[in-house]
Amino acid sequence: MADEVHADEVSWLDPDQLWAWMYLVAMVEALPAALDAQLKRDAGINRFEYMILVGLSDSPDRTMAMSRLALAASGSLSRLSHAVSRLASRGWVERRAAGTGRQMDVRLTDTGLARLQEIAPGHVREARRLVVDVLAPDELAALGRAARTVLQTVSPGFVAALDETHAPGAAGDDAPT
């Protein structure tokens, strides 16, 4: 593409923007794949299942309702339901009817918690190897801020939720630090 598009009134990206865009697209393609690969290889689960386990593990009684968990892991209810079925068949989580309505609670079992504690260090190590340790602290901070800004358009609700749980004071409103 680049020039041959007959882009009436669409402003194409200038070289600097295009440069940044290409690398960003490449990263958002490659990074999830790399993280998934590590989890799959070392633990036999994917990133979404990992998020479920983590979400449950730091929740009171290691339990959450499906709908809240779906938000926490940022996936659809359907996707979550299938994933919970898989995890339950391995005995890592269990379903239990909750008090009201059709609501269901998912609980991280002792087995599940034990496995997560084995898995987590390796995943953190990978996060360091691929991202945290290859960037200078200020570069990492800038990356985080840019990611947050982008997310504010892509999924505003999620930013609100994250800001609430993580450093509600420190992480300002628009331009932390």
Place this chain on the structure above:
Amino acid sequence: MADEVHADEVSWLDPDQLWAWMYLVAMVEALPAALDAQLKRDAGINRFEYMILVGLSDSPDRTMAMSRLALAASGSLSRLSHAVSRLASRGWVERRAAGTGRQMDVRLTDTGLARLQEIAPGHVREARRLVVDVLAPDELAALGRAARTVLQTVSPGFVAALDETHAPGAAGDDAPT
């Protein structure tokens, strides 16, 4: 998680690192989904198929061998083969035996090029709406540089390839301005 991990000798992330990591992970999860959604809705294709079309469109004779195209779109040969079958069944690309060996060329048809020219502006608009226009120029540049640095670990070959085709001079070697 956060504390309850019995992480012998694994250095956990400090609050600032964790903050950046959370937003980064959320972004690399949400951004591809958002881009895919726009393409699916407006054009009935996914990001990978779009990359194929773009790759072919600015290639001599709108043609590339499968293996080269797989590199350009950064996917496996198998994935590409399936995707090309889908695109071919819509008449957007065509397969042709190339000179040597079992090699196959894929060519963007006139129909395919026409469709791409209709599709591209909308995609650029989305890129602007979600990323390029919500960040200040220096923030975007920093994001691009960070992405490139991360990619250097995740898939070094790809960085080399991208640097070669895009702004070989301007995009220095380690810390482009």
Place this chain on the structure above:
DNA sequence: AGCAACTACTTGAACGTTCAAGTCATTCCC
């Protein structure tokens, strides 16, 4: 009390990706 609307979840089929073969021409070697 009866019925619609809503919320919370599950399920099955369709679709795209991955993974493990399978095919077929070419090249290298004895």
Place this chain on the structure above:
DNA sequence: GGGAATGACTTGAACGTTCAAGTAGTTGCT
């Protein structure tokens, strides 16, 4: 010049995600 190895794909099954129902409690209206 036959046979193994290599390169360039294709194909089919398995798996996870999405999408469109389906199920089942709860609430609100009349």
